[in-house]
Amino acid sequence: MGKMDTAGIGIPGMCPVGTDSLLGISRQQTNPSRWHGEKWRDFAIAIRARGIDLREALATRGIFATDAGGTAYGLPHGVVIARSAAQIADLLKAAQTYRVPVTVRGGGLTTEGESVAFGGVLLDMTGMSRVIAIDATAQQVRTEAGIFWHSLAEELRRDGLDYLSAPLNLTSSVGGTLGVGGIDVNSARLGCSADQALALQVVTPTGEIVECSDKEHPELFRRVILGYGQFGVITEATLRVRPYTPLRMHYFHYDSLRLAIEDLQMLDRNDASDYSGILTIMDCAVNLLVAFDTPEREAVFNSEWLSRLRGYGEFGFALCMLRRYALRPWKLAEAWYLWQRKRDLFPELQRPEYMRDGTMLDRTVVFSRAVWKFWGGRQMVIPDLATSADKFVEAVERGNAVCRRYFPRYTLYCVGIKLRPEHREHYEMSCIPADAEGWAYGCEFEPMVGDAVYSRDHFQSFKNAIYDIGVDLGASYYRFGGMMKGYIRRVFGDALVDRHLAFKRQVDPAMILNRDVIF
Amino acid sequence: MRSVDVVIVGASLSGAAAAKRLVDAGLETIVIERKQLPRHKICSGILSPRGHRFLLENFGPLPPQVLHEPASCRGVTFHFPSMVSMPMDFFGGTTPHLHRKYSDHWAIRQSGAEIHDQTSFVGLQDHGDHLIVSARSRGEPVEYRARLVIGADGPSSLVTRALYPDYPQSIPWFFVCQKFHRIIECPLDPQYFHFWFHPGLGHYTWSHARDGRQIVGVGFKRGDNFARKHRNVVDYLADKHGVRLEPEDDDDEGCGENFGPSLINRYVFGKGNVLITGQAAGFLNMIGEGMSCALHSGAISGEAVVEARLRNRPVQEMYRRMIASEVRRTSDQWNPLKVAFDRPHEADFPAALMALSWRDRAKVMRDIWRFLVLYKEFKWGRQILRAALQRPVLGGYSMQRWL
Incomplete structure (x- = not known):
């Protein structure tokens, strides 16, 4: 066989047709080339000599070939299951020496390939999933970072406690969530999930084990929180927790996105509810969820705020839909879909085993089950926009128009995120837009892919169309890493990105940790 | 005999894109190429902005060696017999003027696949769960055993001929x-x-x-x-x-x-475990630019292989469902309703037309009509019209017409 001549061309250099020649968004390689594997053997020998179990079987590596997004694929050269901070420190020291990329993965629920290893080592954090200590008096928990939120909830529940906020699914990890943000239906009151971190144990890319918080190594703490895994591996976290309460749910139905969002923002501004969010079936059925921890809060809502909401009850909304589709008989398929969806979904949110006296006993389980059952799929494609409160309606309406163009069925999920002034520095170069005051608002645009099959280019075009709105509005994104990283400099500006890059180079000289995610 | 997951025939841009998807997913992939690499390729080399984006996002920054001089192209100018000229800039800005000899070599190397050049495809035998690909390497016969074969060997595709011996006679050349x-x-x-x-x-x-x-x-x-x-x-x-x-x-x-398949939605996507992609499948953008749809369709053929394995579904089914988006993009460019009421191209023809005086617009429309009459003998008119009418009803183009 004539193997190709390796000399000659292919040397990267200055391209006369620069990436900026593509108007709008300057492009870069977002689907990385596989790491070439140089010094892999030496590295493998070195880490095995330190007692690290490195798994190289194809079957093991193949498990991690993609993430929840299913649009980025890559195979690590080897997999290491995380066991301790010391083990990870040894691994990262060797990785610095041999310049081997290390990709860290928690629940693997990234959508843009951020937890996919394009060669090198994949560090599977789910091996570190113990709860270390629960302090009910101080309302704090110390846990290993590879634990899934629902496992943490289970442990906390035994002491009558609950986490503050976490993503609405079962299998995202604590460490991964703290690294990117995390939103919940109570974020409008309690902030994003990363805000509940009080202190972290971090293994830096050069292999030092550092305890950090706002007081201890604050610079590292600020960068690791919402840092997309660039500045260290979170191995343990101390989180603020709260007393567990069952939930009193209310649903209001709208046929207008704008009205529902305005009502959501009105509730948030007035601290009228403990939980609030919007979940839609396309833009036809817009559901505002409102919930309360205590009967007292619910009573205040009923007396002061309920009458101001412009949504319908179930019967009123049914009449509204009847009128709408009577005038648009050609949209009967859409009406049938709405009806089916409502018929299947609503009982799931009120299953008798999770309800008592009209209150929801375990929102983690109820919401997680529903999310996976009704919104999950083999491929999760969820571009998002995060804006200040005043730009949010426009962002959602424009994003909705893009969804209509690309997919027959989709859902929108909108929540507010209460910003903490003391965490302003944590939010730098994150999903929290720089111009947001008081609250930021996020909307996820999720096509209902189901059994349909689309090319990756179709998904990518859809995501680009949503993200272009963000550039236009000066918004931010929750998922700006991996395949969407072409938007980072455009949104955050060169000065800020370069400052973070300088810090990255300082703490990770060989640029080995999660290297294809942001920079 | 070498046994691999996939053999790709043709080390062109569509082959490189397919190889990239397969290698990323950990599939053992060999690309066979008839000529010695880097090889000469007849092409204008003017890539569309969409193709440029694909190259950047998947293979990284273009090295200067892969470009001709002038290194970039700003747009297209249409000239008409009435001496009206219509310059139109590409939506995405300037695009690269690829030196296909080196750009294709660069892309296929970036894909990470194993490349066997000077190896000509001869034929294939389908054994159900695997295929035997016969080839000649520097004059010597050689065989590969593969689970799948992707034919990315251009308009005169030997892989297409191996599957459909009569196909070349059935289309105008x-x-x-x-x-x-x-x-x-x-x-x-x-x-x-x-x-x-x-x-x-x-x-x-x-x-x-x-x-x-x-x-x-x-x-x-x-x-x-x-x-x-x-x-x-x-x-x-x-x-x-x-x-x-x-x-x-x-x-x-x-x-x-093979100029016609994109116009009349008559693509060839292969059968069984053999996929046809790129221009071999019939992808060609308007004004004859085939590179961007070759890159995208090639990538989709690779994605289809990966998806078929993950979902345990027939690869042809996956490929045909996934390629629908690329068929829409390409055939939309030839669809008269889309041209009239949408913007399917990467330059704004309607805007350029509206910038002309009424008199010049009339001349242009008359000249375009006279030009189209040149193609009358191929009897594509009704087929194009039927596809154009299907588009809003089906939301795409009928899969029934694909081979």
Whole structure:
């Protein structure tokens, strides 16, 4: 066989047709080339000599070939299951020496390939999933970072406690969530999930084990929180927790996105509810969820705020839909879909085993089950926009128009995120837009892919169309890493990105940790 | 016999894109290429902005060695017999002017696949769960055992012929040929690709600058005379546009083109465990740019293999469902309703048309109609119209017409 001549061309250099020649968004390689594997053997020998179990079987590596997004694929050269901070420190020291990329993965629920290893080592954090200590008096928990939120909830529940906020699914990890943000239906009151971190144990890319918080190594703490895994591996976290309460749910139905969002923002501004969010079936059925921890809060809502909401009850909304589709008989398929969806979904949110006296006993389980059952799929494609409160309606309406163009069925999920002034520095170069005051608002645009099959280019075009709105509005994104990283400099500006890059180079000289995610 | 997951036939851009997807997912992939790499490729090299984006996002920054001079192209200029000219900038800004010999070599290397050049595809045998690919490597017979084969070997695809021996006889064939001239004086803007809607010149007539010379190219139905056609165009350019060129150099070149499948939604995607992609499948954008749809369709063929394995579904089913988006993009460009009421191209023809005076607009429309009449003999009109009417009803183009 004539193997190709390796000399000659292919040397990267200055391209006369620069990436900026593509108007709008300057492009870069977002689907990385596989790491070439140089010094892999030496590295493998070195880490095995330190007692690290490195798994190289194809079957093991193949498990991690993609993430929840299913649009980025890559195979690590080897997999290491995380066991301790010391083990990870040894691994990262060797990785610095041999310049081997290390990709860290928690629940693997990234959508843009951020937890996919394009060669090198994949560090599977789910091996570190113990709860270390629960302090009910101080309302704090110390846990290993590879634990899934629902496992943490289970442990906390035994002491009558609950986490503050976490993503609405079962299998995202604590460490991964703290690294990117995390939103919940109570974020409008309690902030994003990363805000509940009080202190972290971090293994830096050069292999030092550092305890950090706002007081201890604050610079590292600020960068690791919402840092997309660039500045260290979170191995343990101390989180603020709260007393567990069952939930009193209310649903209001709208046929207008704008009205529902305005009502959501009105509730948030007035601290009228403990939980609030919007979940839609396309833009036809817009559901505002409102919930309360205590009967007292619910009573205040009923007396002061309920009458101001412009949504319908179930019967009123049914009449509204009847009128709408009577005038648009050609949209009967859409009406049938709405009806089916409502018929299947609503009982799931009120299953008798999770309800008592009209209150929801375990929102983690109820919401997680529903999310996976009704919104999950083999491929999760969820571009998002995060804006200040005043730009949010426009962002959602424009994003909705893009969804209509690309997919027959989709859902929108909108929540507010209460910003903490003391965490302003944590939010730098994150999903929290720089111009947001008081609250930021996020909307996820999720096509209902189901059994349909689309090319990756179709998904990518859809995501680009949503993200272009963000550039236009000066918004931010929750998922700006991996395949969407072409938007980072455009949104955050060169000065800020370069400052973070300088810090990255300082703490990770060989640029080995999660290297294809942001920079 | 070498046993691999996938054999890709053809080390072109579609082959590179397919290889990239397969290698990323950990599938053992061999690309066989008839010629020695880097190999010459007949092509204008003017990539569309969408193709440029694909190259950047998947293979990284383009090295300067993979570009001709001028390194970029700003847009397309349409010329009409009535001497109206319509320059149109690409939506995405300037695009690269690829030197296909080196760009294809660079892309296939970036894909990470194992490459066997000077290895010609001869034939294949389907054994149900695997295929035996016969080839000749430097004159010696060689065989590969593969789970799947991807044919990415261009319009005159040998893989397509192996599956459908009668296919080449069932479609009209064109030849596109180009000659290179040193420039004495050329008023045509070197930043644009120039195209003539002139039925008297040929079915496809173009010119642009490359490495200090001017390309004069013409496409015509198989059987016509290249030298006569070319001389006719050179004389026309001199007479009407004041283009003064030295006699052509002796490195003229040409190749066969399957021009029709994109127009009439008659693509060839293979059967069983053999996928056909790129221009072999019939993808060709309007004004004959095939690279961007070759890249995207090639990538989709690779994705289909990965998805089929993950979902345990037949690969043909996956491929045909996934390729629908690329078929829409490509066939939309030929769809008269889309051209009239949407913007399926990467340059704004309606806006350029509206910028003309009423009189010139009328001339342009008349000239376009006269040009289209040139294609009357192929009887594509009804098929294009049927596809255009299907588009809003089905939300796409009928899969029933695909081979």
